Amino acid sequence: MIGQAAVDTIQKLLAAGNMPVNDIARAAGVGRMVVYEIKVGVNRRRERRDAGADEQQPEKTDTKFRCPGCGGKITGLSYCLKCSLEMA
Numbered sequence: 001m002i003g004q005a006a007v008d009t010i011q012k013l014l015a016a017g018n019m020p021v022n023d024i025a026r027a028a029g030v031g032r033m034v035v036y037e038i039k040v041g042v043n044r045r046r047e048r049r050d051a052g053a054d055e056q057q058p059e060k061t062d063t064k065f066r067c068p069g070c071g072g073k074i075t076g077l078s079y080c081l082k083c084s085l086e087m088a
């Protein structure tokens with residue numbers, strides 16, 4: 001187990017991108033595998049965030065073009081004409 005300070009140092013050096021993994025491991029006083037694991041972990045988090053953003057977009061546009069009153073398809077109004085008249 002390594003400390004959070006060491007993890008921060010490794011992440012900073014990895015982000016800089018100009019230092020070989022071997023040198024980062026030696027500088028942080030950890031094994032090469034630890035540096036690799038942190039490197040993979042950072043990449044995985046980034047991929048998950050991107051995938052999540054893609055999943056949410058179609059859902060939002062879909063609800064935007066559906067009348068909250070009757071669920072019918074609309075083109076820009078928050079309610080369809082029929083529901084707007086009923087509420088007035």
Ligand SMILES: [Zn+2]
Pocket residue numbers: 067068069070071072079080081082083084
């Ligand atoms: Zn409606």
